[in-house]
Amino acid sequence: MTQNTPLHRACIAVARNVLWRNGATSSDIVETLARKFQAIAEEHQDFVRKQREHDDVIADAVEYIGHVHALPTGTDTEWFRHQLAALIEIAVPNTGLSEDAAKLLPHLQEGIRESQADVPVQRSALRMEDEEAKEIRRLEEAGVEHGAVSDLLDLVEKLYHGDPLDDRDKRLFQLAALAAPMTRQARS
Structure with missing residues (x-):
């Protein structure tokens, strides 16, 4: 011990x-x-x-x-x-959860979001480095230029904040996961 x-x-x-x-x-x-x-x-x-x-x-x-x-x-x-x-x-x-038992999970996510909102954020976590600002700008430009990127950014925001995903979000998440290896292959 x-x-x-x-x-x-x-x-x-x-x-x-x-x-x-x-x-x-x-x-x-x-x-x-x-x-x-x-x-x-x-x-x-x-x-x-x-x-x-x-x-x-x-x-x-x-x-x-x-x-x-x-x-x-x-x-x-x-x-x-x-x-x-x-x-x-x-x-x-x-x-593994049954469908009925899984009904609690969105309530847990909501409670977790509320609890996380009450946690003080360290000042250092709010600072943004130049490289991060450039990456955010690149993502923003891609989102404005291409609707699919904007949809993915919305999905990432939901995931980051622990918001529950609806069926449309889950489908987009699945399609993006399937597209990822094809995109890597095309870019290489």
Whole structure:
């Protein structure tokens, strides 16, 4: 069990949050509970590592739980196990969905959009480099010149913001994916 990692620090934060009612809880008690949370979190590592390039999603999910769901419950860990499993299932799907179960996904996307809109944006993320400005100008000119490029830019905007795609969007996405290798071949 590795300490001083993002996962361990997130588990410490969750432990502090759930123990705050006990007053000045000793660091030993916090550390012991954090190790229990970390052991639960590490149960997801093999699966996540097979699906993703890294397992940062686990530490991010624990951080989210610590910020949003950690209530002063004392040393119980079952609630943590269930909440983490639900978040990991959403972030790294393991089960195919039925049509009825998939009805929740647009609601999740809407909630995610609302939550992301509340997150402060770092000033550095708003700065645009000269090369980025040139690329944006080139895309804008292509969009004005060719309607298909404009449609693709609209689709990319929806994808970027997590907006739900309608049937027309999905069809355009599919056609663009099919056209990509042909376009690369033609350009080469």
